[in-house]
Amino acid sequence: MKTVKIILTGCGGVGKEFLQLIADRNEEIKEKYGLGLVVSAVVDCYGAAIADSNSGLPVADLVDFVKEGHEVQTFSTYGKDEITGVEVITQLDADVLVEATPTDLIDGGAAKGHILGAIDKGMEIVSANKGPFVLFYKEVFKKARENNCGLHISAATAAALPTLDVGITCLAGTRVSLAEGILNGTTNYILSEMRNNGTAYDTALKEAQKLGIAETDPSYDVEGKDTANKTILIANRVFNKTLGLADITVEGITKV
Template identity: 50%
Template sequence: MKKEIRIILCGAGRVGREFLKLLDERAEMIESKYGIRPVLSAVAESDGAAVSDGGNGLSIAGLLKHLQNGGTVPDFPIFGVSLMAGPQVIQEIKADVIIEATPTNLSDAEPGMTNVTAALKNGLDVISANKGPFVLFFREVRELAREHDCSVHLSAATAAALPTLDVGLRSLAGSTVLSVEGILNGTTNFILTKMEISGCRYEEALLEAQELGIAEKDPRYDIDGLDTANKLILISNLIFDTDYSLGDVDVCGISRIGQEDIDGAAKRGESIKLIGSIQTSEKGIVLRVAPEAIKRSHPLANVSGSEKAVSYLTDTMDRITVSGGKSSPVGAAAALLKDLINAYS
């Protein structure tokens, strides 16, 4: 007998819609291969929701077509409800899990934090692409999850499609992780790679990244190292059971890297990369984000363009490195789907 998993999606933006597309396209495969039958019970936005409390749930194809034609979630025919936001949906609609895909807010973590809190208090598991609640309020979320016997899955919040947490939490089970190093931001890696390969200035590489849609119009969150730092916090808190926040990370971005730095490193047989690192010692666990000149023999040195990578050093398995993974809404959505399947299959 197939296990039915009822889902509430919070946030129908780019990542949320890509998740719905994958869920719709692969429903039969998920059921036959993994023995679970996902049912979309509700989709919640800030201005309302679409709900179907029972039966086969919402028609994903129908909802996607409605949204593509310019409709909104709360005006979805028959199932749309105005002024019904995430917390009310979570409290009133029967479900097993929320997919938290609202935009990351690193000021107060809203609306994601309220959604996550409501889910855990109502006994729902949480799968999230949103970093905010877990970077700002990790201890509170962890305690709520333990109190209500719920699970929290954050693959999509830590480098999207790159299986960062899968490796650290599952593949290295039984080993002691001694250190973690990662290229966790595609924008900065693209810029540094472009400067190394073409010899262009930092400003020129940044402009090209923006023209290609790799960098945001306001790129400071990426280039100042904050995106890398926040991902590093999640990795540390989940793998090392720390309770770190941004104030616990030594952060330096790439804006001061000049062509002379790139050329000097190349002459020494090195490449400059923005590295997020976690180092363990008897004194504790230290988190750092900074541009580093690493030898070409280092497993992260050849990670180029907008690709990302993470490298774990362990006591029994030596060094394990994974790289690649799609940096896009589709990649993040695929990570959400992966967490859903792994949580219930």
């Protein structure tokens, strides 16, 4: 059986659920795909939990620990204070980086260093973080190509919708002429309420906030910023463009 060693950077909502899935489905994945997924390290803001052997971290225990509100750097004998993502990526030998820190659209944040570091090590990269790809698409993909690294960013591009996987893999060899859709959950909820129930925009937004679908500050969603980022990634990956935020016009749903 092939073993795949994973470094996870970012242990917030996405990171925790990723670990939970590994804990729950490892046996299933072994059986179905012949792959043994091993978590070698989990890095968060103030340190990391790092495995002391090739069999990786005890993921089920780690999930319980972080879901109780503890920080990874205090986990059993595996916790290490202060160490950064780039240091972990440089020092460990792992196969895959799963990047799940929060998206930073100013300078890419820590994720940029994680991804460039993983490319230097020849790792495969799976990123739920949009920042480095929206801001530095050309640079990052060029470097990945030179190092023969796969960059997998479906999780950053409306993960549950058929976007990049379908556009790149299932439609390989075809000419894709158009992509359209509602790429943002909050927007989808508000527009559906307005259309199906005749709800006013403000009321629908408040409902979405009450349900926890929309943020207290909903501007990232309703002003189209999130959709703009996803659109850029779809344009670049499926239509072979190298667009950035400056290249596109964005209009939110606040005046629909």
